[in-house]
Amino acid sequence: MLEGKVVVVTGAGGGIGRDIALLMAREGASVVVNDLGASLSGEAGDVGAAQRVVNEIAEAGGKAVANTDSVADAQGATRIVGAAVDHFGRIDAVVNNAGILRDRFFHKMSDDEWDAVIKVHLYGPYYVSRAAAVHFKEQQSGSFIHMTSTSGLIGNFGQANYSAAKLGIAALSKSIALDMQKFNVRSNCIAPFAWSRMISSIPTETPEEQARVAKMQQMTPAKIAPLAGYLASDAARDVNAQIFAVRNNEIFLMSQPRPERSVHRSEGWTVASIAEHGMPALRASFYPLERSGDVFTWDPV
Structure with missing residues (x-):
């Protein structure tokens, strides 16, 4: 379904990116396999990772x-x-798949930990997308596929930097879709659930933690690749500005913020009337302080 297409996959030396690159090639695309070869925290590492994936594709x-x-x-x-x-x-x-992690509870996070993750996960998709946009506009076609995360869409512990960037990607994708739809360019997001290097540092010290990780290991990176391949294909020409999630054999369409409930007073609001009437009326629709695992509570199937 991708015969004749040329696809760039960032962070494709391993994990989700590698499986996406391999699938794109199997479907007929020519692939740029980008990978800095950095460690999970962003330090220089294995510069041969990208070439090994290229060799797999060539073989x-x-x-x-x-x-x-x-x-x-x-x-x-x-x-x-x-x-x-x-x-x-x-x-x-x-x-736009490249990523690093520098997890830390917010009150302990350093400026360097914040900057490094934002640069890769938010500036990175902006830079690469902006460079490609010139070509997409000229040829009047193109597809952006960005990797977001339920850490940003819903929430998670110890990931203020990562969560902020991943929610930012969803807004970036929507803005690209709005600005470039007249050039037949589309932009969508995928929130992947997959066992990869990005989450391999999850603790496994207790039986509960071990059981959780065992379930996550069922969700292989290869499960993410088909949706990315579809979104890159002409079959997805009418799919734009959406946020999907893939969890093992499930594909979700994720919600986007919309007004949930409202209150009105013809005479306007005061601090006291908000406390006495406004907030109690809205409280029934408040969102609980949930993280991703509190929402996706069932076992992957």
Whole structure:
């Protein structure tokens, strides 16, 4: 379904990105496999990761090229997109998947931990998407696929930096969709549930934690790839500005913020009347202080 397409996949040296790159190639796309080779926390690491995925694609008869630039650098992002145009003559889809984690409870988080995650998870998709947008506008077509997270859409402990970036991606995607729909360019998000390097540091010290991780390990990165492939294909030409989640064999359409309930006073509000009437009337519709695991409570199927 992707014959003749050229797709950039960032952070594709392992995990979800690798499986997306492999599927794109199996479906006929030429793929730019981008991976800095960094560790989970962002330090320099295995620069050969991208090339190994390229070798896998080539051995299966596909076409791919490796790129090791950082998405967190505007010039690097331009080179990532340039690799697609230079090697394959065009670019049709971008999968913004690259990511790092620097988890810390908010009151203990350092500026460096905040900056590093925001640069990769929010600036990165902006830089790469902005570089690709020029080509998409010129050719009057293109698909952006951004990886968000229920940590941002719903909430999670110890991830203020990651959660803020991932909710920001959802807004970025919507803005791209609105601004570029007239050029036949679409932009969608996927919130993936998958066992990967990004969540492999979850503690397994108690039987409860071990059981939780065992369930998560059922959700392999390969389960995410088909939806990304679909969104990159012409079959998804009418799918735009949506947020999906994939959890093992389930695909969810996620809600987006809309007015939930309202109260009105013709004479206007005072501090006292808000306390006495306004807030009690709204309280029944308050959202509880939930995290992702409190919402997705059933076992993956």
